[in-house]
Amino acid sequence: MDALDRVVKPKTKRAKRFLEKREPKLSENIKNAMLIKGGNANATVTQVLKDVEFFSKKSDCSLFMFGSHNKKRPNNLVIGRMYDYHVLDMIELGIEKFVSLKDIKNSKCPEGTKPLLIFAGDDFDMTEDYRRLKSLLIDFFRGPTVANIRLAGLEYVLHFTALNGKVYFRSYKLLLKKSGCRTPRIELEEMGPSLDLVLRRTHLASDDLYKLSMKMPKALKPKKKKNMSQDTFGTTYGRIHMQKQDLSKLQTRKMKG
Numbered sequence: 001m002d003a004l005d006r007v008v009k010p011k012t013k014r015a016k017r018f019l020e021k022r023e024p025k026l027s028e029n030i031k032n033a034m035l036i037k038g039g040n041a042n043a044t045v046t047q048v049l050k051d052v053e054f055f056s057k058k059s060d061c062s063l064f065m066f067g068s069h070n071k072k073r074p075n076n077l078v079i080g081r082m083y084d085y086h087v088l089d090m091i092e093l094g095i096e097k098f099v100s101l102k103d104i105k106n107s108k109c110p111e112g113t114k115p116l117l118i119f120a121g122d123d124f125d126m127t128e129d130y131r132r133l134k135s136l137l138i139d140f141f142r143g144p145t146v147a148n149i150r151l152a153g154l155e156y157v158l159h160f161t162a163l164n165g166k167v168y169f170r171s172y173k174l175l176l177k178k179s180g181c182r183t184p185r186i187e188l189e190e191m192g193p194s195l196d197l198v199l200r201r202t203h204l205a206s207d208d209l210y211k212l213s214m215k216m217p218k219a220l221k222p223k224k225k226k227n228m229s230q231d232t233f234g235t236t237y238g239r240i241h242m243q244k245q246d247l248s249k250l251q252t253r254k255m256k257g
Contacts, residue, residue: 033052033063033064033065033140034063034064034065035049035052035053035064035065035067036064036065036066036067037049037067038066038067038068038069040068040069040070041067041068041069042069042075044069044075044095044098045067045068045069045075045076045077045095046067047098047100048067048077048095048098048100048193048195049065049067051100051101051192051193052065052193054101054111055115055141055158062081062082062083063080063081063082063139063140064079064080064081064082065077065078065079065080065140066078066080073092073094073200074094075094075095075096075098076092076093076094076095076200077092077093077094077095077197078090078091078092078093079091079093079136079137079140080136080203081136081139081140083205083209083213084213087203088205088209088210088213089132089135089136089202089203089204089205089210090202090203090204091129091132091133091136091199091201091202091203091204092199092200092201092202093167093197093198093199093200094197094198094200095195095196095197096166096196096197096198097194097195097196098193098194098195098196099192099193099194099195100192100193101191101192101193102192103192104190104191104192104194106173106189106190106191106192107173107191108173108191109155109156109173109191110155113143113155113156114142114143114144114146114149114153115141115142115143115156115157115158116154116156116157116158116174117137117138117141117142117157117158117160118157118158118159118160119134119137119160119161119162120159120160120161120162121161121162121163122162123162123163123165124160124162128204129199129202129204130162130199132202132204132210133167133199134160137160141158151176151184152176154174155173155174156171156172156173156174156191157171157172157173157174157188158170158171159171159172165198165199166196166197166198166199167196167197167198167199168195168196168197169193169194169195169196169197170190170194171190171191171192171193171194172188172189172190172191173188173189173190173191174186174187174188175187175188175189227239227240227241
């Protein structure tokens, strides 16, 4: 038997736990981000990485961001993700304008809070590069998956706008104000960071590999229920089958002439 075909069993409990953690799961672990500062990164790129760290945990994992700076590609960010221990997608972004968290003196939300993500602009649906960028940004900033969200738990918004070949990244704190009724009035207060980005180079997975990475396990697929369907917003509709009625025998209210 070839050495590659042999399965090496862990010799310690610690090694066993490590291997079990790396095994495929029906529900993936929370994706954390690894932020990497290049040796030639300038002050702008360094501060961008620090601000992004406020929204994403730093760990050895499936998402990464690399910051660098040189004459050919100044203020450069490379954002990417892994699949099956190989690079799936990488997108290079140039920083044209940047306002840091510390430069905006408003109050901040607690670190690690789950954000509300908003994407605006037709470009996110027009080309494959922008579609992948949108998917990558969702992966990077979405935070943990939760079953329920309370209104007071929505504390900040990350807003991405694609317009004229650029991507505008803005961050706002949600303020719940009295409205005179049960539902509060919502105001947005900019808290930073703020970035104007331009799309540079891309390295995208093939369509087949991308579909494979997005494939849902059979165990997680919802079972189809007869005569029931759902729309895009998750509203459930039911269909009722009734026997044919004889309308000639239907009693109606007689009106006086």
